Amino acid sequence: MRADARKNRDHLLAVAGTAITEQGVDVSLRDIARRADVGLATLLRHFPxxxxxxxxxxxxxxxxxxxxxxxxxxxxxxxxxxxxxxxxxxxxxxxxxxxxxxxxxxxxxxxxxxxxxxxxxxxxxxxxxxxxxxxxxxxxxxxxxxxxxxxxxxxxxxxxxxxxxxxxxxxxxxxxxxxxxxxxxxxxxxxxxxxxx
CATH class of the missing domain: 1.10.357.10 (Tetracycline Repressor, domain 2)
Known part of the structure; x- marks a missing residue:
């Protein structure tokens, strides 16, 4: 995995961790993407x-x-x-x-x-x-x-x-x-x- 892709993936995981801690595992994927300042398609490309x-x-x-x-x-x-x-x-x-x-x-x-x-x-x-x-x-x-x-x-x-x-x-x-x-x-x-x- 390229360094920039790894960095983006790590950022998404950090944001998801915070969101799940606050709202639970049912937090919206769209909300996680919004918090990470990416589109839902980007999130789903990393995590389908x-x-x-x-x-x-x-x-x-x-x-x-x-x-x-x-x-x-x-x-x-x-x-x-x-x-x-x-x-x-x-x-x-x-x-x-x-x-x-x-x-x-x-x-x-x-x-x-x-x-x-x-x-x-x-x-x-x-x-x-x-x-x-x-x-x-x-x-x-x-x-x-x-x-x-x-x-x-x-x-x-x-x-x-x-x-x-x-x-x-x-x-x-x-x-x-x-x-x-x-x-x-x-x-x-x-x-x-x-x-x-």
């Missing part, structure tokens, strides 16, 4: 569909979450790695309002531009979950699909103005439910204030 635009916009974040999982596997205990990644993934999905609905649909739709990225993200979470389960730190009656659904549910909570203040507390409740009793007691002990002697 809404999903193609979203895939390009979100790919960097997907890659970062995958890389973060790899780092956590070598630097943290299995339960800490799982909860840390789950927190990062949930926080990221709340940045772009409505993205969880698209991700949930894309995971089942092999024709979706987002399908491969969502499958990779789900597999990354499943790998961390399996590692924690093998270590006896996470319950064994859930799988990667369940974990992916929990990310979507937690992100949805954060996306609701009336529920957002409870999102952190509910994240902790869900995270402790994923961990086994010993692991969740250790995690709670780390966050609980020490009793004074």
């Amino acid at each position: 569909t809404r999903e193609a635009l979203l895939e390009a916009l979100l790919r960097t974040s997907f890659d970062e979450l995958t890389a973060k999982a790899g780092e956590l596997e070598t630097s943290s205990s299995p339960d800490e790695a799982l909860v840390s990644w789950l927190r990062d993934c949930t926080a990221w999905t709340t940045e772009y309002r409505g993205v969880t609905v698209l991700m949930a649909a894309a995971i089942e739709d092999t024709e979706s531009a987002l399908h491969a990225s969502c499958v990779t993200l789900r597999a990354t979470g499943a790998r961390l979950l399996t590692r924690a389960q093998t270590a006896g730190k996470a319950r064994t009656d859930i799988d990667g699909a369940d974990l992916f659904a929990l990310v979507a549910a937690l992100a949805w909570l954060g996306d609701q103005p009336s529920l957002a203040p409870r999102a952190d507390h509910l994240f902790d409740v869900v995270a402790s439910a994923i961990l086994t009793s010993a692991a969740s007691n250790e995690a709670e002990g780390k966050h609980r204030p020490r009793a004074r002697d």
